[in-house]
Amino acid sequence: MTFTDRTTIVSAPGKVLLAGGYLVLDPAFSGLVVATDARFYTLIRPGHHSTTTEPYKVVVRSPQFNNATWTYWITLQGTTMDFSPSKEDESRNTFVELALNYSFAMLARLVPAETLTKTLESGLEIVIAGNNDFYSQRKELETRGLDLNTESLTQIPLFASTHTTLSKVHKTGLGSSAALITSLVAAIFIHFDASKLQQDHTTNTQFLHNVAQFVHCLAQGKVGSGFDVSSAVWGSHTYRRFSPEVLQSVMHQDAIQDIPALLKIVTPKETAWDNVVVPFKLAPRLHLMLADIDAGSHTPTLVSNVLKWRKTKPEEANGLWSRLGGSNDKVVELLKELDQVAKSNIVAYDRSIQKASTVAASAWTGLVNQTITNEDTTLELLVKIHAEFLTVRRYLREMSKLSEVPVEPEEQTRLLDACMTVPGVLMAGVPGAGGFDAIFCIVLSDESRKGVEGVWSGFQEMSVGPLLCQESVEGGLVVELGHGHGDNKPLSEYTPTVQRLLQL
Ligand SMILES: Nc1ncnc2c1ncn2[C@@H]1O[C@H](COP(=O)(O)OP(=O)(O)OP(=O)(O)O)[C@@H](O)[C@H]1O
Numbered sequence: 001m002t003f004t005d006r007t008t009i010v011s012a013p014g015k016v017l018l019a020g021g022y023l024v025l026d027p028a029f030s031g032l033v034v035a036t037d038a039r040f041y042t043l044i045r046p047g048h049h050s051t052t053t054e055p056y057k058v059v060v061r062s063p064q065f066n067n068a069t070w071t072y073w074i075t076l077q078g079t080t081m082d083f084s085p086s087k088e089d090e091s092r093n094t095f096v097e098l099a100l101n102y103s104f105a106m107l108a109r110l111v112p113a114e115t116l117t118k119t120l121e122s123g124l125e126i127v128i129a130g131n132n133d134f135y136s137q138r139k140e141l142e143t144r145g146l147d148l149n150t151e152s153l154t155q156i157p158l159f160a161s162t163h164t165t166l167s168k169v170h171k172t173g174l175g176s177s178a179a180l181i182t183s184l185v186a187a188i189f190i191h192f193d194a195s196k197l198q199q200d201h202t203t204n205t206q207f208l209h210n211v212a213q214f215v216h217c218l219a220q221g222k223v224g225s226g227f228d229v230s231s232a233v234w235g236s237h238t239y240r241r242f243s244p245e246v247l248q249s250v251m252h253q254d255a256i257q258d259i260p261a262l263l264k265i266v267t268p269k270e271t272a273w274d275n276v277v278v279p280f281k282l283a284p285r286l287h288l289m290l291a292d293i294d295a296g297s298h299t300p301t302l303v304s305n306v307l308k309w310r311k312t313k314p315e316e317a318n319g320l321w322s323r324l325g326g327s328n329d330k331v332v333e334l335l336k337e338l339d340q341v342a343k344s345n346i347v348a349y350d351r352s353i354q355k356a357s358t359v360a361a362s363a364w365t366g367l368v369n370q371t372i373t374n375e376d377t378t379l380e381l382l383v384k385i386h387a388e389f390l391t392v393r394r395y396l397r398e399m400s401k402l403s404e405v406p407v408e409p410e411e412q413t414r415l416l417d418a419c420m421t422v423p424g425v426l427m428a429g430v431p432g433a434g435g436f437d438a439i440f441c442i443v444l445s446d447e448s449r450k451g452v453e454g455v456w457s458g459f460q461e462m463s464v465g466p467l468l469c470q471e472s473v474e475g476g477l478v479v480e481l482g483h484g485h486g487d488n489k490p491l492s493e494y495t496p497t498v499q500r501l502l503q504l
């Protein structure tokens, strides 16, 4: 057996909700979610358990958290499966536990018993690791005596220790739990050859999405909008949520008692899910930058307060919802138009982007007027996108004021405005639920990127921690290893990330 025989590695991206926070909870509105090239990885391989008799041992490890380990025991009983966490574990991991329990219970109904026993016979080892960007690296930088900047971050090795526990870690808002659950569920189904049981590729992917969405909702104890799991599966897109009623009947711990009923709900040809996913791609030369602010807001509190206000002042809120929804849609439409313009004449497009990247967005109108023919579509679109996104921000500040919830707090406004003075910054905003958690910028050149980094490192009011990731090029779920994906190659032929994962 070679090093990679019977090893599966699946990854799923992190996310940034650029537009549509709060609104996306309502199926009448949609949100723009961009997947990041920071990814979460699940590796599954045979364990070292010598006994081939039941119960089978499944060990899950998280090397970034002092090698936190959770052990589970599995016994097969016909089409059912008994699953129990080890009593000796210091702590439980609800997200991981629910993903395993439900995935294995479904597998017991979906795949032949021989496949299950053969795959489980020496137990399983599961390794979970997220790109460094998912967790604040402040402690690691401090340990190395490095300043908080991009240059220092590039010196940290892959999957660095967080120097803390899962319950205390400072997360950066990229959606670690959604990317984790999605990669874990998909890796299990792929490892047991059960990821192709639906009619075709599209329904297989929708099935994995439905299972991940269910597990994530159950672990979070509520049915959220689900855009994070959706982008972990499909990458960047405009997202319209599924009706929460689809999952209502299984949102309790007893759902494990009736797996056939659950399978009916997650199987696309039995239950029609009404989520709408329209793929999205940033136009060429537009790049996403992210920073985590070390002042953290508690997202569930922000959400519950905004929704409380919407309930008490429906007229006020609904008016704002439709104006903001309209503006969000307009931003998406204009960004798509820009991508089309790039496709139709990339040379002219590149020239205009180059021009725009040397001045601040507020001066772009002047550039349009200077063009000889007055018909530079790229510049005109940049001007419109910039203006429309400022409108989005104005509505978010109106929401903050009316609901008394700091969606775009004044400190963030000052930081975003400072970013917007840098030449070649198309937009700067608070992602998702907003608050003090994070900011994003869309920039047109490396020079603009450096300018923004300068603003961040010099900002005195708050500690702004740059992330290294940008928009994803790979999209959603990726099978990095396993089932015909380059098995048996020498270790040196794998990507550095896969090599590192195999050694964790
Ligand atoms: N590396 C990991 N190993 C094991 N479990 C993890 C890991 N990272 C995250 N988790 C699981 O995800 C949970 C965190 O989920 P939670 O919903 O609180 O965060 P989140 O909203 O996804 O955070 P963020 O968007 O900031 O990344 C942890 O309690 C743990 O169960």
Ligand SMILES: C[C@@](O)(CCOP(=O)(O)O)CC(=O)O
Pocket: 016, 017, 020, 021, 022, 023, 024, 025, 173, 224, 225, 226, 227, 299, 303, 431, 432, 433, 434
């Ligand atoms: C406020 C909300 O719309 C977005 C929250 O996004 P984030 O976790 O802040 O990226 C909630 C949701 O969509 O589930």
